[in-house]
Amino acid sequence: MPASEMAGIIQKAEILLEALPYIRAFQGKSVVIKYGGAAMEQGPLKEHFARDVLLLRLVGIRPVIVHGGGPQIGALMKRLGKEPEFVGGMRVTDAETVEIVEMVLVGKINKEIVALINLHGGRAVGLSGKDGNLIRARKRMHRGPDGTLVDIGLVGEVEAIEPEVLALLEDNGLIPVLAPVGVGAGGETYNINADLVAGEVAAALRAEKLVHLTDVKGIAGEDGALISTLTRQEAERLIEAGVIEGGMLPKVESALRALRGGAAKAHIIDGRVPHALLLEIFTREGIGTEIVL
Amino acid sequence: MPASEMAGIIQKAEILLEALPYIRAFQGKSVVIKYGGAAMEQGPLKEHFARDVLLLRLVGIRPVIVHGGGPQIGALMKRLGKEPEFVGGMRVTDAETVEIVEMVLVGKINKEIVALINLHGGRAVGLSGKDGNLIRARKRMHRGPDGTLVDIGLVGEVEAIEPEVLALLEDNGLIPVLAPVGVGAGGETYNINADLVAGEVAAALRAEKLVHLTDVKGIAGEDGALISTLTRQEAERLIEAGVIEGGMLPKVESALRALRGGAAKAHIIDGRVPHALLLEIFTREGIGTEIVL
Amino acid sequence: MPASEMAGIIQKAEILLEALPYIRAFQGKSVVIKYGGAAMEQGPLKEHFARDVLLLRLVGIRPVIVHGGGPQIGALMKRLGKEPEFVGGMRVTDAETVEIVEMVLVGKINKEIVALINLHGGRAVGLSGKDGNLIRARKRMHRGPDGTLVDIGLVGEVEAIEPEVLALLEDNGLIPVLAPVGVGAGGETYNINADLVAGEVAAALRAEKLVHLTDVKGIAGEDGALISTLTRQEAERLIEAGVIEGGMLPKVESALRALRGGAAKAHIIDGRVPHALLLEIFTREGIGTEIVL
Amino acid sequence: MPASEMAGIIQKAEILLEALPYIRAFQGKSVVIKYGGAAMEQGPLKEHFARDVLLLRLVGIRPVIVHGGGPQIGALMKRLGKEPEFVGGMRVTDAETVEIVEMVLVGKINKEIVALINLHGGRAVGLSGKDGNLIRARKRMHRGPDGTLVDIGLVGEVEAIEPEVLALLEDNGLIPVLAPVGVGAGGETYNINADLVAGEVAAALRAEKLVHLTDVKGIAGEDGALISTLTRQEAERLIEAGVIEGGMLPKVESALRALRGGAAKAHIIDGRVPHALLLEIFTREGIGTEIVL
């Protein structure tokens, strides 16, 4: 073997060993991954994601996936002639809409993710919040700019997570994949923001990490530069100052909810980077923004 | 308490005790229930079904539910402008159709059943054949009347049942509810006849019973009269003679598959009778037709 | 099947389902049954009792039976020429008497109950308070009307229940049947009131229920009418007022002891009603009197 | 400490160590002891027996005791005016007699043994053959000298031992004490020879040893001298030759039954020797006669 080739394979070993302290630290712990954006939509990134999740599971870490499903819901609604209607960024959800949302999330996207992971050799099991009453939800009203509460239909918020089924699957080497649909006290269906569900699940499992896979590099500060580490207090201040806003808002709120509920760390990383998940967990390079207590 | 009232409540106790030998015989055994027809569509029958299943579970029997979903699939296809096409009674299933089938079965009907059972106090978990690779499937060709094979698209047949996830849920007091969607070697989705899935699952679990809830009284013989008990040989003869045909055919084939695979008994009962399931399992009155080895 | 017949069997199912919430509530919990009176002496009632107990066990409830044995003890004493002698309602018990008591309770009545239950398919195991030191006892003196203590021989009171053997049998699906004989610090035998033993056992097991099967309808109030529910305070008041007296007194004291020790509820029911036990536990009809904290 | 005293205590240690290979060989194994005769009737021998059994249990051996009860049964029958009647050495047993037998064996002798062991710190639990259907029995007819069968009433022989309850107690450090009363298919009581019960129990448990505590030195050969070791074949020959006869006959038959059923060794030892049981099991001195395959 030529020396240069040999040097290459030796470097391989060093990279494997870089993962060693992280494996040791995270074995037996849950990592909740909010899966969405490019990482969920582009072919090669999807493959990468499936293999990354599988490696986590194989080395004894317990990944739990929570996914969203924006564009595909809109597409089916359009085909069915339903006009989407939003109030304050939230979809107004009538009975027919919630049925469409549930079919797309649970019957399409969830199953695609499950099949993808299993095709790479994992053993994933898809769940909705109705399974084992995993996500107990209640109606969420929208508070308008003038402070009045507006009824936006079957949009829910998490009342309680019943994590027994998740723990049962994790304990047996399976990978839970969770669609953000909640069940009300009367059995009714609620559409819930997937970011917030991920935060609640991370809290209920006292996860080691909550990782949001997004389509941005992380959280930008007041000067527009990427912030590597953010404390809870700083994050709260940036929200108040309106620097954290728009689509980033529910992600950071989810992170804060997770930390307050007992999760150790939260990360907002760039899902457009191949293997962003693996790099975040197993290498010393910082990816995106981490939020800590 | 007046004597007549007392007599009434004493009779209650006798009915409870009638269940005693059946509970003893079936404890710890799986009962696979093919759920469909009126029992799945009419309000009060649905409530009855949920409570029946729950009682089975509470006394230590392990119910596993397999459901179908005919009419609702057609309704959504129609709304989406897809013209249903059938060959030899089987739906020709292109990629778009199988997606609709999966959304309706997994994202709608399955979740309704799960929520229904949980609302009555059970702990049901919905599964598709993709979860944990539960139903491994392969393409099924239709053999036309002239013996030629016709490609009817993504219609599948069961290649193997991987029952680990079912057993895990059963062992932990949960009630699995299974949608008849299979996964191919390349991760592709297959639409499979629910009756046949139920038979395969009953075989894989070596179930105590496979129970088909139907909209008829049972199997009628050559003279049109209801048959109480049918041996495997007799069933095979009635199929050959064309007496068992149409919608009853897959149910009886499913029963025979279950028996050959190790299930103890199969039943075809009238789901229009309130609590038909409970009566079949816990009382001495015969309901419908039983098929035995 | 004629419609009327069908209506009959459907009603059966409703009765089975009426038991559902009770099974759910009581599974895994102990129910201590003080067995005596008509239910222990009349043929058909004995059969009913055995089947009732067996059904409890089959659906996952843990019955524990404590029995007495009055008339049969007297009969053997008479044949042996011993003149029964009572002081304040308690049998004066010399060494020979306690030996007769033990032989009848442990060697005759206990074994009849065990054989009866096993004959119906249960797995009962008889125990005396000596087995595994289950009932540690000490001498009980009788306080005469003038306040002086009278020695009435080998009559005992419970010093401590060592419930390990009971729990071992319950955990393994067996039905313990306990004779009210205690063992003193020096290995000596004590005759103890069976009602009081039942109360102590219910407390030690933190039983869900203590049920006294008696030959009356329940507790009558000052106006002679049956009382359905009695709080601890009311029961204490009725004892003080002398309304509860005679043979009912030790039963109510046993109930109060059980409640104070951690049992959830106590019942005094009419053992002359067929299946009184089952009806009390599995139906909504009230039987007799319940005493609660 | 004077040298002589020191020598004495050092010898103590050597005696303790003599037990070492026997403890190692017998740990976790069952030793079935037929308890009767002087060892059961004389004060100090009873104390010795209790401590011997306790030491066995403490070092990890599993003692199971089977007792008889001859003289005390006769005494009670006499007091009750029943004239004992024997045919071929077996007690003719009518319904009243079997009731007396059961009361004395189960309600008196069994409990005395249990209390004795517990008083010395053990945890004994008394059982009759009815408990957990431990001894299933059937009617035994007496074959008279002319070959005709004579009905001698409720005398039974063992049909099957159901050892689950014994094993449950042994596994949990408890010492089972078993009275030789069997239960028939209809729940009826049978009086069975205790020697034969011990042999059947030793076979069912595949015991390491069956030990008969008797009132003789062991088995005497044709020359009247004590035989140390006897093979199965020799024992059978001595029976045929009439050398083994009378009360020794059932003991040797019990030993042969145990050996044929899987027990490793049987012993007939002199219960009049203090600690005969311990010496047999833990020292190299031979006591009595051993019977081997």
Add this chain to the structure above:
Amino acid sequence: MPASEMAGIIQKAEILLEALPYIRAFQGKSVVIKYGGAAMEQGPLKEHFARDVLLLRLVGIRPVIVHGGGPQIGALMKRLGKEPEFVGGMRVTDAETVEIVEMVLVGKINKEIVALINLHGGRAVGLSGKDGNLIRARKRMHRGPDGTLVDIGLVGEVEAIEPEVLALLEDNGLIPVLAPVGVGAGGETYNINADLVAGEVAAALRAEKLVHLTDVKGIAGEDGALISTLTRQEAERLIEAGVIEGGMLPKVESALRALRGGAAKAHIIDGRVPHALLLEIFTREGIGTEIVL
């Protein structure tokens, strides 16, 4: 058998039974034995020791052995031309010396003890303080008579005991034999006083007993007479008064450390007496001095 012989063997049984209360009291508890002196050097005493330890283990007590190794270390050093050098009774330990110490303790003495016990049928496993980081150590300075600290090289003191490996071996019926070598934070080797290691191990295991096998009769008081029992306070006073000094000092300090750390009792006994260990644990005769809280 002549009566005198019989009397002899009966006495044997009584001696066995004398051990009964001690076995009961100590089962499942750890006994840490500091092994050294004559008991480790003289042939027959070594055999006795091995059998004593084995008997402890067989009856369910958990022996843990800590050994020293003085003379053999000096012998090898001499052969290798190293001049021993002592400061205040402690060996000045340079890198070469600690290597010799480790080779002799771990590679010679430890293995001799392991082989000795295994030859008698035990299952011993030798350990050094490096195995599983069992003895974490740090450098110990010597405080000279004038109070200045003197560097005596690689002499260590216990920083922490990590008892997981010991417990794992004990739980599985194995006998740990521990050499007093510690490991520093950088992986360096420390020579530690074996007496002190034994005390720390007894504390970490919350041992029932710490037993020092020595070459003296026990602790002598101010009048030179053997003290049977010593409280912690008295022991501290005797140390301060200089009555306990020299080689006895680390033994008593070890005992006090064990007691403070949760051990129940400590003993200093005469290892020159055959079976001193067994006699101390299983008989009522006092051997040497016991130190109690």
Add this chain to the structure above:
Amino acid sequence: MPASEMAGIIQKAEILLEALPYIRAFQGKSVVIKYGGAAMEQGPLKEHFARDVLLLRLVGIRPVIVHGGGPQIGALMKRLGKEPEFVGGMRVTDAETVEIVEMVLVGKINKEIVALINLHGGRAVGLSGKDGNLIRARKRMHRGPDGTLVDIGLVGEVEAIEPEVLALLEDNGLIPVLAPVGVGAGGETYNINADLVAGEVAAALRAEKLVHLTDVKGIAGEDGALISTLTRQEAERLIEAGVIEGGMLPKVESALRALRGGAAKAHIIDGRVPHALLLEIFTREGIGTEIVL
């Protein structure tokens, strides 16, 4: 982050993922590593080895290390004035020599390896063949060139491996490090070839792999070129042809022994390559020679 840097870290992830199929294949399996040569003697290679072993353990593979110790034994013998003497390549081993061998292997080299692994965060436990009778050995005679047997002293061969202690450590996440010293029937010490011990251990554990870390590139064929894969038959032929000889001979014999005994594969790899172990197990590049059935 610049694109080139990003490309670098993404490549990292791909390397991590390359390990995925190997982790999946080898989880829960034992890998026996014969450790020696440069990898055991040179500073950086030792560090690499420790981290490699640790990573194996962390991802659920069970490494077992067997080491030798040639040069250090000779050095100590020389210092002690013992002249090494070899017959047919094997050290003539008198009593003094075997003592030196044991001290160096068990008391020095073994402990260095244990401390090295633990320093990097593992939990290693060192063992000799005496611990738990792990390596039962018997005397091995040397067969001279003329076929006569020559006594070369305390040189042994493996009679039996008792793997219970190894399995206990492996099951509990510990890393066994084994010195090649065997114990004879009489407790005597035997010096055994470490290569052969490794082969026997791999067989006893039915290891997934036996890996020899050597100072050559692998096995060279008749043409001097490195052979990548060798079947058992080819290896046997090369031995017979004298192509495999010298120090390679016991390594190949060890490999054949392992394969015949149930190990899946054996490897002879170049320990001078950094991380050779990790590369062999986790990457697709072939290192050295593999021998297969």
